[in-house]
Amino acid sequence: MTALTAPRTVTIDSPTAQTGRLWHYFRYSLAAMLRDWSFMAFIIAMPVTMYLFFAGIYGDQEAAGGVSVAAMMMVTMAAYGGLGAAMNAGAVIQSERSSGWFRQLMLSPLTPAEFVLAKVATAVCAVLPALLAVFLAGAIRGVRLSLAEWTSTFGLLLAALLPMVLLGLVIGLWFKQQTATAVTTLAMLALAMVGGLWFPLEMMPSWMQTLGRITPSYWAGQIGQWGILGGDFPWRGVAMIAGWTVALTVLGALGYRQAVRTSRR
Numbered sequence: 001m002t003a004l005t006a007p008r009t010v011t012i013d014s015p016t017a018q019t020g021r022l023w024h025y026f027r028y029s030l031a032a033m034l035r036d037w038s039f040m041a042f043i044i045a046m047p048v049t050m051y052l053f054f055a056g057i058y059g060d061q062e063a064a065g066g067v068s069v070a071a072m073m074m075v076t077m078a079a080y081g082g083l084g085a086a087m088n089a090g091a092v093i094q095s096e097r098s099s100g101w102f103r104q105l106m107l108s109p110l111t112p113a114e115f116v117l118a119k120v121a122t123a124v125c126a127v128l129p130a131l132l133a134v135f136l137a138g139a140i141r142g143v144r145l146s147l148a149e150w151t152s153t154f155g156l157l158l159a160a161l162l163p164m165v166l167l168g169l170v171i172g173l174w175f176k177q178q179t180a181t182a183v184t185t186l187a188m189l190a191l192a193m194v195g196g197l198w199f200p201l202e203m204m205p206s207w208m209q210t211l212g213r214i215t216p217s218y219w220a221g222q223i224g225q226w227g228i229l230g231g232d233f234p235w236r237g238v239a240m241i242a243g244w245t246v247a248l249t250v251l252g253a254l255g256y257r258q259a260v261r262t263s264r265r
Contacts, residue, residue: 047084078134078224195212
């Protein structure tokens with residue numbers, strides 16, 4: 001007589017389970033970021049201070065199309081604040097790796113896609129207050145825009161900062177804790193300076209202008225300013241940001257695999 005065997009159970013990873021894992025890890029990452037109050041204060045205070053300083057010097061002038069320089073600088077300083085917030089949000093990865101939590105994540109059902117999505121969502125939550133603070137400072141100082149201009153500028157700027165979020169994750173995955181902070185700071189300052197977020201690109205040497213026009217930070221500012229200036233939409237900037245997004249996504253995937261291998265040793 002043939003013995004009966006129990007039917008084999010196949011575990012299916014349902015969408016509900018995936019959403020639950022993603023939500024729990026996002027909440028953990030967000031809480032870890034919010035506990036670092038000095039980081040949150042820095043990403044808000046620094047761009048607001050720089051905006052008020054430069055706007056106090058040049059803000060009463062008018063740019064092309066009769067738009068105030070204060071409004072244009074509000075966009076570039078918001079882009080700078082969002083740049084810093086986006087890139088430094090990847091620093092949470094370093095604390096996870098140094099504490100051994102990253103190794104525990106490798107033993108959990110969390111997938112690489114869920115890991116990246118949670119980190120991107122966390123970084124967006126860091127970018128939002130940085131943008132809002134500079135926009136609020138601009139409104140208090142006297143920048144007057146229509147509701148459509150406020151919302152389009154904010155939304156375009158937030159979307160254009162996606163490559164910087166990915167760059168922060170790439171640095172957090174590829175570099176060790178001892179060097180990741182320095183690399184993040186240097187990259188942030190370089191992108192802000194060469195990307196024309198501090199001073200107009202036209203004031204720089206020709207070679208820096210050429211270099212600046214291939215950076216995502218420059219096009220983030222240009223796309224954000226389009227919401228105020230109007231005219232032809234900077235589709236070249238969209239293509240450039242899309243290219244950076246794809247390249248950094250690939251680097252992030254490779255960096256994740258490397259981090260997994262080193263964490264398992």
